[in-house]
Amino acid sequence: MANYEYLAEIEKYGRDNKIPILLDESLDYIENILKEKRPKRILEIGTAIGFSALCFSKFLAEDGRIDTIEIESLRVEQAIDNIAKVGVQDKIRVIEGDALDILPYLQEVYDVVFIDAAKGKYNEFFEHALRLTKPGSIIIADNVLYKGYVLSDYNKHKQRTAVNKLREFIDLVLNNPKLDAKLIEIGDGLIVANVK
Ligand SMILES: C[S@@+](CC[C@H](N)C(=O)[O-])C[C@H]1O[C@@H](n2cnc3c(N)ncnc32)[C@H](O)[C@@H]1O
Known part of the structure; x- marks a missing residue:
């Protein structure tokens, strides 16, 4: 029996330790x-x-399942503990x-793909998401405005590459027929x- 009391x-x-988990209003929207x-x-x-995956698990179909990918071992351990x-x-x-490295090996068709990892790789993640979905599926990507930098004329060197890649990503997705x-x-x- 799931005990969602631990979610809080x-x-x-996550918030106290500055782990970039989903913001409340984005979470509400996705939920x-x-x-x-x-x-x-x-x-x-x-x-x-594991915070967002745990939140999403409340809304799965009865026999539904989530696959979630994480690059950092410590976070993987924490996520597994939290899920348990x-x-x-x-x-x-x-x-x-x-x-x-993992996405090319996945062969299932997903109803929802949620992209919430390295901002510079969103185009590549999205290509896999398209391959792994079908008409009626939904692909969601978070952090695409990167603290507002993407819509401003902000051009600080450190973030410039990520910002340009996100602009290109948004453009490609919004214009994909x-x-x-x-x-x-x-x-x-x-x-x-x-x-579609
Ligand atoms: C914004 S956090 C995810 C937050 C989580 N979805 C939530 O809302 O609870 C992004 C995570 O993606 C991981 N990450 C970054 N690049 C990755 C990659 N190439 N493959 C898998 N995970 C990656 C980071 O280590 C980090 O833990």
Whole structure:
């Protein structure tokens, strides 16, 4: 039996330790999509400590499952512990490694893909997401506005590459004829793309 009471503790740990877990308003927005969709299969790229995957698991179809990929071993361990605490090990599988190494091996079709990892790789992640979805699936990407830098004329050297890549990513997604996509200016910026 799942015990979602631990979620508040996991969220507090994430926020207190500056782990970039989903912001409240983005989480609310995505949860509303999931409530309606009740997906059977979710793929997440960027697990961190498992917070978002745990939140999403509440809205899975009865026999639904989540695959989530994380590159950092410590976070993988924390996510596995958190998932066990909540008691949903049968619903969430954490896969350790660089998503770009793992995604080519995935062959399932997912109802929802959530991209929430290295900003400079969103184009590559998205290509895999397109391959792993079908008409009716939804692809969501978080942090696409990168603290507002993407929509401003901010051009500081350190962030410039990521900002340019995110601008290119947003443009490609919004103009892809196979998608019905929108940019949602909440939290750190979400792309929500329905596969046609
Ligand atoms: C924004 S956090 C994920 C937050 C999580 N989705 C949540 O809301 O609870 C991004 C995570 O992606 C991981 N990451 C970054 N690049 C990655 C890659 N290439 N493959 C897999 N994970 C990656 C980071 O280590 C980090 O834990």
